[in-house]
Amino acid sequence: VVLGGIVLSSDMSVEGVHFRREWLSHREIGYRAAAAALSDLAAMGARPIGVLASLAIPEQDAGDPVTEVMAGVSEAVARLGGVVLGGDVTLSPGPLVVDVTVVGESAAPIPRSGARPGHELWVTGELGGGAAVVRQLLAGHDPDPAARPRFAEPTPRTREAAWLAGQGIPTAMIDLSDGLAGDAAHLAAASGVALVLEPAAVPVHPAAGSGEEGLRLALTGGEDYEVLFTAAPGTVAAAQAGFEARFGVRLTRVGRVVAGEGVLHDDGSTLRPLALSGFQHFHE
Amino acid sequence: VVLGGIVLSSDMSVEGVHFRREWLSHREIGYRAAAAALSDLAAMGARPIGVLASLAIPEQDAGDPVTEVMAGVSEAVARLGGVVLGGDVTLSPGPLVVDVTVVGESAAPIPRSGARPGHELWVTGELGGGAAVVRQLLAGHDPDPAARPRFAEPTPRTREAAWLAGQGIPTAMIDLSDGLAGDAAHLAAASGVALVLEPAAVPVHPAAGSGEEGLRLALTGGEDYEVLFTAAPGTVAAAQAGFEARFGVRLTRVGRVVAGEGVLHDDGSTLRPLALSGFQHFHE
Numbered sequence: 001v002v003l004g005g006i007v008l009s010s011d012m013s014v015e016g017v018h019f020r021r022e023w024l025s026h027r028e029i030g031y032r033a034a035a036a037a038l039s040d041l042a043a044m045g046a047r048p049i050g051v052l053a054s055l056a057i058p059e060q061d062a063g064d065p066v067t068e069v070m071a072g073v074s075e076a077v078a079r080l081g082g083v084v085l086g087g088d089v090t091l092s093p094g095p096l097v098v099d100v101t102v103v104g105e106s107a108a109p110i111p112r113s114g115a116r117p118g119h120e121l122w123v124t125g126e127l128g129g130g131a132a133v134v135r136q137l138l139a140g141h142d143p144d145p146a147a148r149p150r151f152a153e154p155t156p157r158t159r160e161a162a163w164l165a166g167q168g169i170p171t172a173m174i175d176l177s178d179g180l181a182g183d184a185a186h187l188a189a190a191s192g193v194a195l196v197l198e199p200a201a202v203p204v205h206p207a208a209g210s211g212e213e214g215l216r217l218a219l220t221g222g223e224d225y226e227v228l229f230t231a232a233p234g235t236v237a238a239a240q241a242g243f244e245a246r247f248g249v250r251l252t253r254v255g256r257v258v259a260g261e262g263v264l265h266d267d268g269s270t271l272r273p274l275a276l277s278g279f280q281h282f283h284e
Numbered sequence: 285v286v287l288g289g290i291v292l293s294s295d296m297s298v299e300g301v302h303f304r305r306e307w308l309s310h311r312e313i314g315y316r317a318a319a320a321a322l323s324d325l326a327a328m329g330a331r332p333i334g335v336l337a338s339l340a341i342p343e344q345d346a347g348d349p350v351t352e353v354m355a356g357v358s359e360a361v362a363r364l365g366g367v368v369l370g371g372d373v374t375l376s377p378g379p380l381v382v383d384v385t386v387v388g389e390s391a392a393p394i395p396r397s398g399a400r401p402g403h404e405l406w407v408t409g410e411l412g413g414g415a416a417v418v419r420q421l422l423a424g425h426d427p428d429p430a431a432r433p434r435f436a437e438p439t440p441r442t443r444e445a446a447w448l449a450g451q452g453i454p455t456a457m458i459d460l461s462d463g464l465a466g467d468a469a470h471l472a473a474a475s476g477v478a479l480v481l482e483p484a485a486v487p488v489h490p491a492a493g494s495g496e497e498g499l500r501l502a503l504t505g506g507e508d509y510e511v512l513f514t515a516a517p518g519t520v521a522a523a524q525a526g527f528e529a530r531f532g533v534r535l536t537r538v539g540r541v542v543a544g545e546g547v548l549h550d551d552g553s554t555l556r557p558l559a560l561s562g563f564q565h566f567h568e
Contacts, residue, residue, distance in 0.1 A: 010370060010372045017374060088295055092298055093378065095377055097296075097340055100386040103292065161431045223309055
């Protein structure tokens with residue numbers, strides 16, 4: 001929500017739904033919860049001011065784990081901008097719960113609703129890496145060390161998105177928490193348009209593998225913390241080299257906006273609905 | 285925390301720690317969680333702007349209970365001021381968890397640190413009513429219907445505290461969540477002074493009973509959602525009749541500030557440490 005230049009958002013992470021204790025250290029649990037919330041600011045192109053972190057923690061974890069979770073929150077905030085503004089710590093008779101509320105500022109937050117027919121569709125970074133790590137963990141394998149940070153210490157694109165917003169480039173934007181296909185559907189619905197995805201153009205993270213499985217993880221995997229945005233024709237291309245040099249992050253055009261609704265697939269001759277649904281968290 | 289006139293605070297309520305499902309309706313659970321968070325604004329004399337409510341909810345409660353908890357949050361906000369600004373809903377594999385972040389505004393938030401020797405110590409309302417209801421519920425009794433709202437639908441003193449702050453009266457303030465004795469200790473520590481409590485002056489809620497047990501609940505019971513504040517001599521008395529007529533809430537002088545530390549008891553001839561500790565939530 002937006003409040004006279006102040007932007008607020010909350011994101012709750014629950015053990016057994018969003019993470020498992022055997023997959024992450026307490027510090028990483030805190031880092032990841034804060035990163036997930038900060039990604040909501042990236043979606044609006046807002047600059048982080050700070051976070052409030054509320055923790056419900058099982059009695060046997062009182063003490064060091066509380067300190068470590070909070071240290072992880074602080075580390076994410078230190079890395080991405082802002083300060084820890086407060087929070088609450090209480091006992092939990094069940095799972096570890098971390099709720100992070102982020103406060104940011106933006107003179108003109110980017111909405112989800114500004115995509116118009118003729119606009120281009122772009123995405124930051126590479127997709128599917130975080131989901132590939134979750135897949136490995138669920139299968140009981142040690143995750144690829146090069147890819148593990150994509151899951152354990154993701155870097156939401158707050159800086160990149162605020163820079164793009166400062167250049168006046170995005171007309172609509174969303175962060176990728178449910179997977180490219182699912183979040184594209186949210187953007188399309190909010191804007192009252194259809195988004196045409198070009199699967200062959202989607203930048204797949206190396207850890208997700210090549211071929212159809214890599215593309216499936218990229219489209220439906222979630223856990224990416226990249227941003228998807230629309231822009232008037234040519235405006236991204238003009239800024240692309242400067243962006244990539246500044247941030248070391250790719251910008252890739254993955255489609256376009258047309259009149260209609262939903263997420264479509266262009267097979268070269270016809271537009272059809274994209275037959276994929278968003279990522280379901282691993283909760284059984 | 286205070287951010288250029290914007291005040292933020294979070295308060296997390298956990299099933300089995302702060303409430304039991306058999307004691308409260310889902311609507312009351314939401315109302316009470318929001319009221320607890322809004323009470324943090326009362327402590328600063330800040331005016332509510334809005335709340336963000338995050339909910340972790342067991343799978344079997346998805347649907348109507350989510351709607352009812354959120355309706356309770358909305359009702360508290362509608363009654364006390366502000367709007368629902370956002371939030372998050374997720375599954376919980378364990379208890380129901382409600383985390384409410386409140387946003388308020390105040391040009392000059394009242395700190396906990398402004399009590400000085402010579403100031404008077406005042407409290408709003410009557411104490412021990414909420415704790416008396418909890419005691420009845422823990423004993424398996426139906427609570428006194430006249431007192432039940434003190435626990436199920438408490439009214440934090442946001443309006444009253446903001447009015448007092450607007451008059452420039454409180455020099456330090458805190459809301460009573462841990463019990464008068466425990467929260468007085470917090471205020472004393474933050475101000476670097478001692479607070480002298482006069483137990484005979486403490487306004488005990490009728491439901492808490494008379495005599496020593498009533499006083500014990502009032503001093504240590506918690507759950508009161510009243511505010512305790514210090515003020516320069518005579519400033520409250522000058523405003524008291526106007527306050528009580530306006531809000532229908534008592535103001536009672538319960539002690540004074542002296543040089544020293546901790547919470548003291550004046551037995552008429554000597555000052556001794558008050559021998560009571562704060563309320564422990566009913567979590568076993």
